[in-house]
Amino acid sequence: MNWRKWNRWIHRELGFLFFGMTIIYGISGIALNHHAARHWDPGIITHSTTIQYPGTLRKADVDRNTIEKILEITKEKENYKQYYFPSQDHLMIYLKGGHIAVNLQTGSMQVTKIRNRPVFNELNYLHYNKPKKLWTWFSDLYAFGLILIAISGLFLIKGRKSITGRGGILTIIGILIPLVLLIIYLWL
Amino acid sequence: MQRSIFWVIIALLAVSCNQTVKKEGDEPEALKTEKIISATIVEILAAPTDYQDKEVAISGMVTHVCRHGGQKCFIVGEDGETQMRIVPGGGIDEFKVEMEGSTVAFKGIFRVLNSLQSEEHLEEHDSKEHHSEEQSHSTAEKAEYFVEALDFKEITQ
Incomplete structure (x- = not known):
């Protein structure tokens, strides 16, 4: 052979x-x-929906009852983990598989669900x-x-389309393209 | 004959790949005299030089896990405001997004970057596309201090 x-x-x-x-x-x-x-x-899919809280909120007034009301409205009671205030005007409620970002001033609640992308x-x-x-x-x-x-x-293969012919030109082009881009992006 | 030589070479390569080299600093855990310091985020940041390069144990609620491969996460202190950047070290590959909202106890080395490293860190941060708006963890994300986690355990899920 x-x-x-x-x-x-x-x-x-x-x-x-x-x-x-x-x-x-x-x-x-x-x-x-x-x-x-x-x-x-690419590993995860996030999906957000916005729901309106009836009225507005103040950080000082947010307690366990407020959280429960939000979870009831968003139908996420069974997924509740913890909450905290990223800023004076924002409340973040963490869920199993997502979170609820609440704008306390406007009452807008953004429910984001996160799951693995199959x-x-x-x-x-x-x-x-x-x-x-x-x-x-x-x-x-x-x-x-x-x-x-x-x-x-x-x-x-042998002949006109082999490495000594057209194939060789394509091979050189394929080596030059990454090389040129490397020179442009890394060294220039 | 040629086949036998081939298999001998393969076997030698496999054996040599499995050799473990004993490095300096590979002492057993029991021989390490350095103690783990349990501290809060606020305590550490009040006197960072006292904790620099020492093994610390801290815990807090995970507020954010970086979506770029889970290569950092942030925990909030007991004051509900101060955050600490945690990066994976040791045998930890990444932090999972599922950790957000869980209280997690970390064991790791508290690091403080010098001015040059800090500048490089900021440059690298700015060169990448991050959050378009300032986040609650933005200060900790840009900060010169962080904890290189060696181990962690979720306390609440």
Whole structure:
């Protein structure tokens, strides 16, 4: 068997083996990119609704009864944890899976519910290597496999479209793009 | 033959990866003479140099957990106003959003940044997109002091 056959074998077998891992890291990679760029957490979903308290409130008048009334209006009695005043005009009531931010001056109550975003939460768990242990080994193996897939991919074909032709130009472009962006953003 | 050599190399690599290097400061817990100081947030901030780089035990209600990977959280003191920034250290990877509103007891090292580190911390803070409005934890977020948590336990959930 010549080296090209071996090369194709490595590329094909590793491609099949690590298909799932590439999807995991690809999807979570996009999510994490946007996580860093924007104030968006791919792992959680927040949903807010605004409800009006009948009347206005003053910090000095807020007691257990007031809290219970707010919880009754917002139907969050069973989720109550604790409350505190972030400022003179604001009351924060913490709930299991969210919170209620009350503007004491206007009586506006913003109920925010927080829950794990399905799929993304699990993918991020893996991408950040939170499980550690065996996952570290398998993801290291994947990273090594990905390098082999990339290198073997360069030598899959012969001729005009190979690494010595159009393929080579595309490879150089693919190396230059991150390099140029690195120079612009990091060194200039 | 070649296959045998390959497996021998793999086995050697695996063994070498599992070797633990005994580092300075790896003494057993029992040999550590430094005591953990139990203090309130207000007490610590009244005399920060007394607590600097010492192991402290503090507790408070978690007012906010950073949404950027849970790499910091804030607890409010018994005065209901003063907050302390807590960052994960030791074996803690992150703080969960679910901790918000829970009273949590932390054990960790109280750190105070020097002026240069403090400047860098502020620069880093300003370079990232944070809350558009000032929050109740904003002072603690920008402050030169924080606790590097080594362990924590939720007292109330």
